[in-house]
Amino acid sequence: MTVLDAHNAGADxxxxxxxxxLASLDGGRVYALPDAPAGAAIRVFKAADGTRPFCWxxxxxxxxxxLNHAExxxxxxx
Structure with missing residues (x-):
């Protein structure tokens, strides 16, 4: 996965x-890497919705x- 922030800085x-x-970013986006399994980006997007940011x-x-987006x-x- 590549996760990009609102300024297009990213990390794999x-x-x-x-x-x-992604849950910890405002305006973040996710893209699957070329060798990622089908549906990986949407799984990450959906998981981020229920994941609390800043776990530390x-x-x-x-x-x-x-709180997470769903909360x-x-x-x-x-």
Whole structure:
């Protein structure tokens, strides 16, 4: 996987770490590498939606920037 930020800086990695990185970026994008299995980019995109960003931050996670996209959507539906 290649994960790009909003300024097109990127890094290559596996699906697991690509999802964590994408979850931690604002305006990030993911692209499959040429040898990636079919559907890899969409799996990373979907996994990032439910993955909390910044896993190295301890303590209660209450700020929207510390929650995943799915949690933030659920908060706004209430």
């Amino acid at each position: 990695g596996c699906e697991h770490h690509g999802a964590r990185m 931050i301890d303590g209660p996670r209450t700020d929207p920037s510390q 933030n959507r659920a908060r706004h539906r209430r």
